Amino acid sequence: MKAKQEVLDSIIKQGMLPLFFYEDPEVSLQVVRTLYKAGVRVMEYTNRAKEAFENFKVLKAAVDKEMPGFYFGAGTIKTKADAIRYTDAGADLIVAPTINPEVGDIVNQLGGLWIPGCMTPTEIHLAQEHGAALIKIFPANVLGPGFITAVSDVFRGQLFMPTGGVELNKENISGWFKAGVCAVGMGSKLITREILQHKLYDKLYADTVNALQLVTSSKQV
Numbered sequence: 001m002k003a004k005q006e007v008l009d010s011i012i013k014q015g016m017l018p019l020f021f022y023e024d025p026e027v028s029l030q031v032v033r034t035l036y037k038a039g040v041r042v043m044e045y046t047n048r049a050k051e052a053f054e055n056f057k058v059l060k061a062a063v064d065k066e067m068p069g070f071y072f073g074a075g076t077i078k079t080k081a082d083a084i085r086y087t088d089a090g091a092d093l094i095v096a097p098t099i100n101p102e103v104g105d106i107v108n109q110l111g112g113l114w115i116p117g118c119m120t121p122t123e124i125h126l127a128q129e130h131g132a133a134l135i136k137i138f139p140a141n142v143l144g145p146g147f148i149t150a151v152s153d154v155f156r157g158q159l160f161m162p163t164g165g166v167e168l169n170k171e172n173i174s175g176w177f178k179a180g181v182c183a184v185g186m187g188s189k190l191i192t193r194e195i196l197q198h199k200l201y202d203k204l205y206a207d208t209v210n211a212l213q214l215v216t217s218s219k220q221v
Contacts, residue, residue, distance in 0.1 A: 141165025
C-alpha cells in the first residue's frame with residue numbers, strides 16, 4: 001500500500017473522492033481512464049458484486065502501467081478477508097461503509113489509509129481509537145452538513161468526508177465545505193448509471209472537470 005499520509009494528502013488536495021462499480025471490466029477501465037484524463041488522481045472502486053475483485057485487478061494493472069501518480073483504492077471493504085485480498089492486490093487505500101476494527105488493523109499494519117464509515121458520535125470515537133485519520137460520514141444525504149458542524153466541536157481536528165447523496169451542484173458541495181469537511185465522496189451523482197450503460201465518456205469527462213472546479217471554488221470560500 002501507499003503511505004497513509006501520501007494518499008490522505010492527495011484526497012485533501014483533490015477535495016473529492018470519486019467512487020463506482022460496474023460489472024463490465026472494459027467499461028470500468030474506460031471510466032477510470034476518463035477520470036484520470038479529467039484530472040482525478042485518487043479514487044475508489046467499490047466491492048459491490050462478484051465481478052468486483054477480478055475487475056479491480058484488471059484496473060489496477062492498467063493504472064500502474066498507464067496512469068502515473070494515481071492512487072487507486074478499494075471501497076465497501078467490510079471484512080478481514082476482503083481487506084487482505086484487496087491490499088494484496090495493490091489497493092492504495094481501503095474505504096468501508098462500516099467500522100470493522102480488524103480491517104483497520106490490517107490497513108494500519110501496512111501503513112496505509114483506512115477510511116471507515118460512521119453515522120454517530122460513538123462510531124466516530126471508535127474509528128478514532130482504531131487509527132482512522134479520515135472518516136467517511138455515511139449516508140451523507142440523511143445526516144446533512146449540520147451533523148458535521150455539530151460533531152466537529154466534539155472531535156476537533158478530525159477529518160471528515162461525506163459520502164452518499166452528495167449532489168453535483170455548487171450549493172450542495174459548498175455547503176459541505178462550509179460545514180468543515182476536507183473532501184466529498186462522489187458516486188452515482190457523478191458516475192451515473194446512464195453514463196455507465198451508454199458509455200457516455202465525454203459527458204463523464206465534462207462532469208468530472210466541473211466537479212473538480214466546484215470543489216476547488218467551494219474550498220476557497
